[in-house]
Amino acid sequence: MSLDLSERIAKLGFSQKELFVGHKACAGCGGTVAVRLALQTLGPRVFVGVPAGCMSAVAFLYPQMAFGVNAMISTFAGTASLLTGIRAAADAQGLRDVHVVGFSGDGGTADIGIQALSGAVERGDKIIYICYDNEAYMNTGIQSSGATPFGASTTTSPAGSVYHGNQKNKKDMFEIIAAHGIAYAATASIGYPQDYIRKVKKAAETDGTSYIHVLAPCPTGWGCATELTAELARLAVDTGLWPLQEYTAGTYAISKDLSTFKPIEEYLRVQKRYRHLLPEEIEKIVANRDHHWERIRNRLRSTAN
Amino acid sequence: MNKEKEFLSGNEAVAAAVALARPEVIAVYPITPQTTIVEKLAEWVANGKIQTQYLNMESEHSALSAVMGASAMGVRTFTSTSSQGLLYMSECLHYAAGGRFPIVMVNANRAVALPWSIFGDQRDSISQLESGWIQLYAENAQEALDLTLQSFAIAEHPEVMLPVMLNVDGFSLTHTYEPVHVPLAEKVNQFLPPYAPTFRMDLEHPLSLGFSAGPRDNTAFKIKQHRAQLNAEKVLEQVDRKYGEIIGRSYGGAVESYYTEDAERTIVTLGSISGLVRDVVDTLRAAGEKVGLLRLRSLRPFPAARIREALAATSRIGVLEKNVSAGYEGTVATHVRGALQTLQGRQPQVRSFTGGLSGRDISAKDIREIYADLQSDTQSTENEVHWVDPGVIYES
Structure with missing residues (x-):
């Protein structure tokens, strides 16, 4: 591989033209990276829907x-x-080769928006729904969402003396959406941008609904240094906490299989939200991870047979 | 559909009008008593009688959200709902008005839980008066058809650009069959050409919509929205006249006055009960009583000036509505009282009558009793609600 990064990116069909600039997101915002990369992949023939949340708060303050x-x-x-309505109107207007894409946070997806998302997936509307997951309601000041992981404060x-952070496990949106029999679903991480861009391209080429759940660290909410965003997004994958997966027309696949996991403490210890965890709580996170991977691998084995 | 006269329910009349209006996107979610509108439209879509993007949504909130997206793209849109569904939409109601999306929605007026009831009253729409929508009220199936068509013209008018909620009384109007003139498609096309928006999401000229505006700019947007509502009163009269010229029926704008010129007592009401009030007025007039009817066809914009004008001769007014604002009085009564505050030199008395809740029948006898009450000089407590035939109240 003699290509440098920009050549490799160009090879992906990725536009250098920025379509999301001048926003006022926090330093180190992972969500804005997810939006930028997706828009540069999809190009300008696009209609975007963004709910109330970080992306709307940082990008739409009149004028x-x-x-x-x-x-x-x-x-x-x-x-x-x-997005359903936008797509219907685009169809009515005979607009071809346009993408209708949503960028919603994890609260807007896993909690309050799950009904509308489920309906769109069930109908098979040709939309691309991208959930940028920063694992809490960050725009309103870091409140717990259905996608907040176990233990996170x-x-x-x-993190109190009785309850040590979030007591529930993270809602598995990828599985929920795949269970609809969606045309295409994937998990991604902004720490693996080529993989994410490939998945956005695949979503764009999919006839039917696409769902991409992209992990997007939030230094403000996670309590980490702002320069760690990309690194934490990689570590979440490398420690096995955030498996990169795909579901295409009924078939599951792992995008990045791991024979060994990086030590989970590397990921947890640099984040203030996990600082209070006791060894047994970290063990529970490890056990949850191992169980998750076991389920993923069992499913792949059973479908391979 | 192009036959001149058909025997239609209120909902079928609305559906016929929607088909004639040719919306590109229709988003639906079932709720009684609205559902037969969208069932009829679905049947026509399934049989190729109309071409539209017909969206079966997962909630009323989603139905209105979807038509907002479609409207932002610059196409004509329609949805309909009732009661709990309207309330479930409430967030989107404000959103659609603030976003200036000229959506047309028919609300089949129905009681609001608790207690549950599928039957008609007007508490659903009146509770949403502050949502920024134009609110029109039809009296019968013919007017429901005509106002559906007019609603698109009003909503899409460049000086308005607001969503319109057309209210039709649940069951008494939605499910009652009447002979209805259905206009010819070519006449409707002449009255209502395709929607040509000034602003829409466009690939050549991308827009950001639905944005935030803070303390510096927010009021300016609200002032523009308020002006658009005020413009709508003039526009609905223009549209009504144009409809009359092309289709052959018109209603006189935001209010209908019946024998109000010399009326000493006037019953102010809205919706389907107006027909019966008109009959009672006829009977009383025949007996020499100076009574009139003022029918409100629009609550937003609220035609205050026309109400003042129409009630110039009246000294005592009864406002009959299928609604009550618990702790005060009927909301329409409060509005009428407010409209009369600026009358020079005299202050007619306004009494608030609440009846017909949850489809409870309002009879001709009840209306005669309202008139008898208005003839009585006994001063009622200010803002007291006069309950029309309320039934048995079980004290526990």
């Missing part, structure tokens, strides 16, 4: 608009339903 493409804030619960699941 400063950060999207270089058609974009609209939806209601918090209504990302997918807004948030302002509504703080």
Whole structure:
């Protein structure tokens, strides 16, 4: 491989033209990286829906608009339903080769927006729904969401003397969406941008609904140094906590198989949200991870046979 | 559909009008008593009688959210709902009005839980008066058809650009069959050409919509929205006149006055009960009583000036509505009272009558009793609600 990074990126069909600039996101924001990369992959013939949340708060404060493409804030619960309507109108207008894409956080996806998302997937609407997962309601000040992992401290699941952070396990949106029989679903991480870009391209080429759940660290909410965003996004994958997977027309695949996991402490110890964890709680996180991978591998084995 | 006269329910009349209006996107979610509108439209889509993107959504919130997305793209849109569904949409109602999306929605008026009831009253729509939507009220199936068509023209008018909620009383209007003139498609096309928006999401000229505006700019947007509502009163009269010229029926705008010129007592009401009130007024007039009817066809914009004008001769007014604002009085009564505050020199008395909740029948006798009440000089407590035939109240 003699190609340098920019050549490799160009090979992916990735535009150098920024379509999301001038926003006022926090330093080290992973969510904005997820949006930028997706838009540069999809190009300008795109209609974007963004619910109330970080991306709308940082990009749509009149008169400063950060999207270089058609974009609209939806209601918090209504990302997918807004996209459904946009796609229907595009179809009615005979618009070809356009993408209708949503960028919603984990709260907007796993909690308040899951009904509309489920409906759109069930109908098979040709939309690309991208959940940028920073594992809590960050825009409102780091409250626990259905996608907050076990043990993480948030302002509504703080690390106290009785309860040590969030007591529930992270809702597995990839499995929930795949169970709909969606045309295409994937998990991704902004720490593996080529993999993410490939998945966005695949979503763009999919006839039917696509769902990409991309891990996007939030230094503000996670309590880590702002320069660690990309590194933590990689570590989440390398420690096995965030498996990169795909579901294409009924078939599951692992995008990045791991024979060994990096030590989980490397990921946890640099984040303030996990600082309170006791050894037995870290063991539970490890056990959950191992169980998750066992299920993933068992499923692949059973479908391979 | 192009036959001149058909025997249609209120909902079928609405469906016929929607088909004639040619919306590109229709988003639906079932709720009684609205459902037969969208069932009829689904049947026509399934049989190729109309071409539209027909979206079966997973909730009313999603239905309105979807038509907002479609409207932002610059196409004509329709949805309909009732009661709990309207309330479930409430967030999107404000959103659609603030976003200036000219969506047309028919609300089949229905009681609001608790207690549960599928039957008609007006508490659902009246509770949403502050949502920013234009709110129109039809009296019968013919007017439901005509107002559905007019609603698109009002909503899409460049000086308005607001969503319209057309209210039709549940069951008494939605499910009652009447002979209805269905206009010819070519006449409707002349009255209502394809929607040509000034602004829409466009690949050549991308827009950011649905944005935030902080303390510096927010009020300016609200002032523009308020002006658009005020413009709508003039526009709905223009649209009504144009409809009359092309289709052959018109209603006179935001209010209908019936014998109000010399009326000493006037019953102000809205919706399907107006027909019966008109009959009672006829009977009383025949007996020499100076009574009139003022029918409100629009609650937003609220036609205050026309109400003042129409009630100039009246000294005592009864406002009959299928609604009550618990702890005060009927909301429409409060509005009428407010409209009369600026009358010079005299202050007619306004009494609030609440009846017909959850489809409870309002009879001709009840309306005669309202008139008798208005004839009585006994001063009612200010803001007291006069309950029309409330039934038995079990004290525990």
